[in-house]
Amino acid sequence: MSKRNSALLLLLVLSGCGHPSGVMTPVSPPASNVTTSKVDMLVATTREPSGDPATLFNGERSPVPSLTQVSVSLPPKRQSGTVQWPKSLPPNPATDFAVTNVQQIATVDEGRAWFKQHVNGGHALVFIHGFNNKYEESVFRLAQIVHDSGMQATPVLFTWPSRAEITAYQYDKESTNYSRTALEQALRTLAADPNVKDITVMAHSMGTWLAMESLRQMGIRDGHVNSKIHNVILASPxxxxxxxxxxYVEMGEPRPKFTIFVSQDDKALAVSSFITGKVSRLGAINPAEEPYRSKLEKAGITAVDLTTLDTEDSLSHGKFAESPAIVQLIGQRLMKGQTLTDSNVTLGQGITAVVGGTVTNIGNVAATAVAAPATLVERPLSGRARPRSSDTTLEDDLKPQELVK
Known part of the structure; x- marks a missing residue:
């Protein structure tokens, strides 16, 4: 067995989970004496339609994007940060996450009509999931994040063709490249809607690559990212x-406000680093250490280090969604463009923050403003990443003719 396959096998063992597949068939609402919550979302996808109402879309690539309205019911008495998958089908809305309505949307005008009906202060959240995700998994995860964060925004999911197989890492990565123009167009269409005042883009894991590529494309075409895109949140990038x-450089100026969530104990990113040439991943840096701290600070990028945060995630790869404090931070502060320098911020026991290059206690948490990506120096990750001279910056690697304005 190759080292790459061994690493993927280890990831498979660590991430093993079981829940029924095919939960997209709508179920009847719960009895009147059961109080549930509901999240309505718009779902754009480059996945191929499955032809089965229980799954809607599979992991193959479609040449034509699809748009669907989905309503998800969340059960009462649930623990924040968790998704209550049904143990058997059909789901029971009293105890499980359950889809209660699905409607295909055929035109942009229909999509805008839906958004106008569900407008929430004019704020839109566009979520892009990560590696190894089924359509239904990304739908339920976004519903959980929206509900637990208490955010005042209209949720839009962009789901790309993932085969949801640990061994399909390269297929998934190419699927993000396949989908970058579709995501760019979705963001442009959303920004052109007069009911939309501002947009937050939040991406996880491999989905952060797709988000950055689409924003970069937009910047190259127009000279800058659309002005309605105010915030970009990258979780475990x-x-x-x-x-x-x-x-970051090639998306032009002005840029949105960037926040990244990192964790040095992220096992999924450790495997990704191993199979992609032992190069450090952005989501595994220690932003309180040099050279990251001083250099990304110049760009005004805030990094929140979640290394000490304990969750039920055995891979330490989905902490941003499983921590009640973090999802509330996203919904109540980051989406509003607020800083983390307020003593009212409390993110949980043991988390430290570094803001503006200075380590500061903020409640029980620390947030970190890290270095300017244009001068970011790559450094080893746990002794495994390929070394790079400490006095060489990425500005030395960038030639003027390579920067498309």
Missing amino acids: DIDIQVFAKQ
């Missing part, structure tokens, strides 16, 4: 640090 630096 599975991106080569040097590549992130170029993506």
